[in-house]
Amino acid sequence: MRLFSRDKPKIKVRTSKKDGFSGWLKCTECHDLIHVNELSQNFNCCPKCDHHYRLSVLERLNVLVDEGSFEELFGDISPVDSLKFKDSKLYEERLAEAKRKSERNEAVCVGTCKIEGQRVALGIMDFKFMGGSMGSVVGERLTLLIEYSLHTRLPLVIVTASGGARMQESIFSLMQMAKTSAALAKLHEKKIPYISILTNPTSGGVTASFASLGDIIIAEPGALICFAGPRVIEQTIGEKLPEGAQKSEFLLQHGMIDCIVRRHELKKKLSQLLQYITGNERGHKEEKDSSAPHQIRQREPSLRPMAMRYTFSSTRE
């Protein structure tokens, strides 16, 4: 009779964590339940529908580069609020908040690394830092990386994830489009290969500059790649966009990108392409430094003076 009574014992769900988070998430694409562990073991892709979730810089390094081989360059260039910009908040406050949330000091991390033994110059954008927006520091770090690639003849790889130019920096952010593109033109002249990897989302001034200038342009599946977002276009032209427009599959069909590669195969594919375009045999792998897996080390040597050239007021040579 106890079963039918109103005071039957309530079911308690036990969680091991204080905030009550059980580790289960609902996939935003297929709405299936997935566990965080399952997700992280699967390169942050949904094991059910293969939706590619965003990666942080460290996670991207884990997926893409040989363990312990990444050395950061130009990491000491920091943003300055020279316009004293204020919208609903001060730009300075937004920067401080972004630093705290993302645990990074800007929306791009650049350096050198090895990909299956092959040394490359690598830039990775971080969407967590103010939507991966391109301010003057993002543009400067990338331009310095391109110039580094130019001097060392290392192939260049840039992984993008960005909402576009950083409006808080006004014209300073917009001029980064011309600056990065001009530097890439020099790289092109010297016939040094540049592979651009577009991840979800890549938009605005980033799509309109260095992201679209790769000798080979790779995209992750289902990534939104556009200049203006679908909502803005629909409001402007007063028409609905076709299903899947601005997704990587659509862009591949229309010749805007060269291939779509799943995250699981990205490192292998990248290494094959690098070998193919540089004509190199696979380099010897360095012995793994197991004590320091994917710590970002600062590279000290001769390049510091180059980074010091950076100031807001100075013009580039």
Ligand SMILES: [Zn+2]
């Ligand atoms: Zn899913």
